[in-house]
Amino acid sequence: MTGHALPDACALLDGFRSGSTDPARIMADHLAAIETHNPSLNAFSARAEDVLSRAEAARDRWAAGTPLGPLDGLPVIVKDNLVAAGLPTAWGNAALARRVPDHDEVPVARLRQAGAIVLGKGNTPEFAVEGYTGNATFGVTGNPFDPALTPGGSSGGVVAAVASGMAAAGLATDGGGSIRRPCGYTGLWGLKPGIGTVARGGGLPQVLLDFETVGPVCRSARDLALLQSVLFPLPAVASGPLRILAVARLPDAPCDPGILGCFSETMERLRSLGHVVETGDLPLDLDPLNEVWGSIADIGLAHLARRDPAVMEAAADKYKAMAQRGAALTAVDLFAALTRVYALREAVRGLWGFDAVLMPTAAAMPWPAGEAFPDRIDGQTVGPRGHAVYTGWVNAAGLPALAFPAGRVAGLPVGMQLIAGPGAEARLLDVARQLDA
Structure with missing residues (x-):
């Protein structure tokens, strides 16, 4: 079941x-x-x-x-x-x-x-x-x-x-x-x-x-x-229609057509619940963040290796390599990455006048379990985070996000996410209640 x-x-x-x-x-x-x-x-x-x-x-x-x-x-x-x-x-x-x-x-x-x-x-x-x-x-x-x-x-x-x-x-x-x-x-x-x-x-x-x-x-x-x-107890919020920016695609990033079909159905579902849904592009340039994303994990693993060498000694070779790359970076490199993160957090302040942003949770349907990532999406070659283009920026920005079921493709579930401003978890849970009614 x-x-x-x-x-x-x-x-x-x-x-x-x-x-x-x-x-x-x-x-x-x-x-x-x-x-x-x-x-x-x-x-x-x-x-x-x-x-x-x-x-x-x-x-x-x-x-x-x-x-x-x-x-x-x-x-x-x-x-x-x-x-x-x-x-x-x-x-x-x-x-x-x-x-x-x-x-x-x-x-x-x-x-x-x-x-x-x-x-x-x-x-x-x-x-x-x-x-x-x-x-x-x-x-x-x-x-x-x-x-x-x-x-x-x-x-x-x-x-x-x-x-x-x-x-x-x-x-x-x-x-x-x-x-x-x-x-x-x-x-x-x-x-x-x-x-x-x-x-x-x-x-x-x-x-x-x-x-x-x-x-x-x-x-x-x-x-x-x-x-x-x-x-963490959240304050009660008054229910009301949200103004939602619906972003189906990111520049040059493929998305599975079945997921895009569920995205369109989700927009109509939210509209039927009384929310105002406007389609558009994400008003962010994610390239600066994407350029440093890998180095952040590398530095984190380098710190772990220094703090607990026995753990890294037991790690898989690919994580040892990540830690070695991180150890070769400098405090200036970390500061440069943090500067881009802080710039992103300023850029999302106010969510450009919207209450929430609707996006898919992933760009690809599930792939073989033993493989780390799918290398093709909708016929286009992608890298390790090609399936994950919609999510990492939300973490870097520090924003809350709700993941919810949004249909199926060939019997497999598809998820969508609603991203809101800081402190808006209660608003997201209210929308979740409406969607699940």
Whole structure:
């Protein structure tokens, strides 16, 4: 089963509250789903052993009317670059896979404090810097809609688990599109919060500056709002029509025709909901950012190599090469890259008079799971980030973005994203509620 064939987290929690079902039974169902689906999907890089006893304790608390919080007993999966006590934070790396932390990173702690039960860790490419999900330590993760294809990355393990019924919801990160593209490839809802919205702390070293934020991955818009309220409560906002700039293509960047068809349908859907949708070009020159994007990850990995040599010693050769390139760069090179990032953040201030920007989450449909990227899109040769042209600038700009399902092509899900101004997460969640009604 995938997607809407499965109950969402809110439905499960309603059952716990009413007594019509209980966390122990639901946990047993999820464990059975893991046994059925994980051998073909390889979503988990680590599993917790105490989840059934935790679910039984949650059942007793609900029966007594004393739940820990709004998520008590909910089975969730956490991306394997987020620290969770008692489980390795492997980040796809063999050295880190041998270390077991005794604390939770701040967002994980907030989920646990609300009663969520962490089933395990979701597989990710090593250091979470690529757009597919596979590594030499744990292998390749498949897409629930076709296990031979990728679920995207770097949050592929999380989305594969949530979409296939192995977890009710997930917690992931997005440093260049790593929540939005995988959600698009698996028919899920995801929120990439803006910089600073969800607190970090107690985690791994950052590789992508402050671009990477933590957000929820869910089966419904209401689940997204619930999990976000636990991670960081947002103010209520008045519903109203948005003025949306719809950008289907970027200059010289191909996009799959099926995705463009879903984009046109999404524009009409938003118009039918009362929003004003205007088509146009993105009023940004992304070339300066694209020219330095690779060097930012290189420098981040060079810093990681200096801070923890054992981790880089165990890394795949391509990441060692990236770290070596980064080590050869200077502080002046980093400052030059940061100058371009800050210029981008000024250029998006006010979103050119729009409330939001609509774009696809990805330019390509899913490709073979073991390949890092598709080398052709709509007959045109592309490089490693040809499929990812729509997402990275949002991270560099620090803006929040909503990923939502927008149809299917040949049976495979297609996702779209709405990007808003700083602090507008609540507006995005309101639109999500409308779209999911």
